[in-house]
Amino acid sequence: MDRKIEKKKWNTKRIMTIAGIAAVVILVGGSILFTSGKSKLNVDTERITISEITKGPFQEFIPVNGVVMPITTIYLDAIEGGRVEQKFVEDGAEMKKGQPIMKLANTDLELSLANQETAVFNVLTQMQISRDNAQQNTIGKLNQMADVDNALKESERVYKLDKHLYEQKAIGLQEFQKAQNDFTYQVRRKKLNLQILSQDTASTKVQAAQMKESYAHMKSTLELMRRKVGDLIVRAPIDGQLTSMDAEVGQNKKQGERLGQIDVLSGYKVRVDIDEHYITRIFNGLMGDFTLGDKTYKLKITKIFTQVTNGRFQVDMQFVGQVPTTIRRGQTLQIRLALSDQIQAVLVPKGGFYQQTGGNWIFKLSEDGKTAYRVDIQLGLQSPDYYQVLQGLKPGDKVVTSGYDNYGDMQELVLKK
Incomplete structure (x- = not known):
């Protein structure tokens, strides 16, 4: 009697095929999982810093x-160079405006002043002599003018008299013409003397103005030279405290060299x-x-x-x-x-995470607090304690703010207590 043989569903060949396909699927899935960056790292919570995102007043x-410095400081420089001859006060002294501080000696400058004073005195003397000569010259011309006026009046009298006598046939034509010519000469002479006197007056005024201007210039130069010599005595320009004085008796100071300063208190x-x-x-x-x-x-x-x-x-x-x-x-x-006005902002405490992430991402804790995963963020202004969060986080979120040196490319942290 024939017996029916049932065909086996799970033979060896079929099992090995299915196992191979499963292995490939597992391999591909694992590869995809691994290459997608879902790598994990166990981290001890005692070795990291977990901070909470808050919202509050923020100012960069x-x-x-x-x-701290005085409100005003006036520097004392040597206006003229010289040797420190005498110190009237010491460093730290309270000064009044104009009070002498030290005296410098400069023989060349003092000699120049003496020469300038002599030159001004000579010019003044020469001006006085020139003024006296001009006055004498003017007096002489005025005396000459008086003579001309007198001669004109006399010639006019004779001319009028001879004209009358000539008309009466009492004198001859020659005598009358002589009187007429003499009168005409005296008229022309007076005009000439008036012109000369006018020119002399104008010339005298110009000369006097030039001498006056020259004297004023030399006097101004002399005053300037006297001030330069006066600057050898260094005085306080304002009320204040003398500080940083650098000068000792016998020390040479160049023009423009710093001597000290006055601090307004x-x-x-x-x-x-x-x-x-x-x-x-x-x-x-x-x-x-x-x-x-x-x-x-x-x-x-x-x-x-x-x-x-x-x-x-x-x-x-x-x-x-x-x-x-x-x-x-x-x-x-x-x-x-x-650096900014105070505003209300979402804040994340500063920490070592910024050095590795540049503020572009951060590890954010899950709701159960067992893991932390990467999230993209955007930071704005900063203060010594906080960064301003523009995107990616909200108040109440918890993040890892300590350094990420040991995390490499990890995408997720498994937090272990």
Whole structure:
């Protein structure tokens, strides 16, 4: 009797085929999973910093150091060079305007003054002589004019008399013509003398004006020379405190050399050093503040020195409102210089993550807090403590803000306690 043989569904060949396909699928899936960046790393939560995203007032500012200086400083330079002959006060003295500080000796300058005074005296003497001569010359011409007037009057009298006699046939024609010619001569002579006297008067006025101008010029030069000699006594230009005086008796000082300075003690300013990275964002009117004791004081930028030295530039800041009573010249202040107005912003605390990510992404914790995965973010302004978050995070989110040095290209962190 024949028996029906059933065909086996799971033979060896079929099992191996299915196993091969499964292996390929697993391999491809694993490859896709691996290459898609879903790599994980176990991290101990005690070795990382987890921070919460918050929303609150934010103001971009930078910490800078400033040195307290007098509100005004006047530098004392040697207007004229010379040897220090005498010191009237010492460094640190309180000065009044015009009070002498030191005396310099300059023999050449003093000799030049003496020569200039002699030259002015000679010019003045010569001017007096010239003026006397001009006056004598004018007097002589006036006397001559008086003679001409007298001669004219006499010739006119004789002419009129002879004319009458001639008309009466009492004298001859020749005698009458002589009288007429003499009168005509005297008239012309007076006109000529009037012209000469007028020219002499004008010339005398011009000469006198020139001498007066020359004398004024030489006198002005003499006054200038006297001031130059007077500058050998160095005086305080304003009320204040004498500081940084660098002069000893017997020491030679060149013209223009710094001798010291006068500090006005009516107020203070703060000279601040700033990194050149911020030079385009610094302008007059920017505010800053510092804390001294238990109080906060405000400052405002009033002057910017744009010259950059060793990667830094300087600004002057003045106090706004109350000034600390305990502040002293040369004191260093730690100032928070504001670069923006205060706004409400989403904030992430600063941390080492920025060095590896450049602020483009961050590890954000999952809702259960067991893992942290990469998310793209966009940061804006910054302060010493926070970054402003523009995109990618919201208040309440928790992120890993410590450094990412050991994470490589990991896409997810498994947090272990």
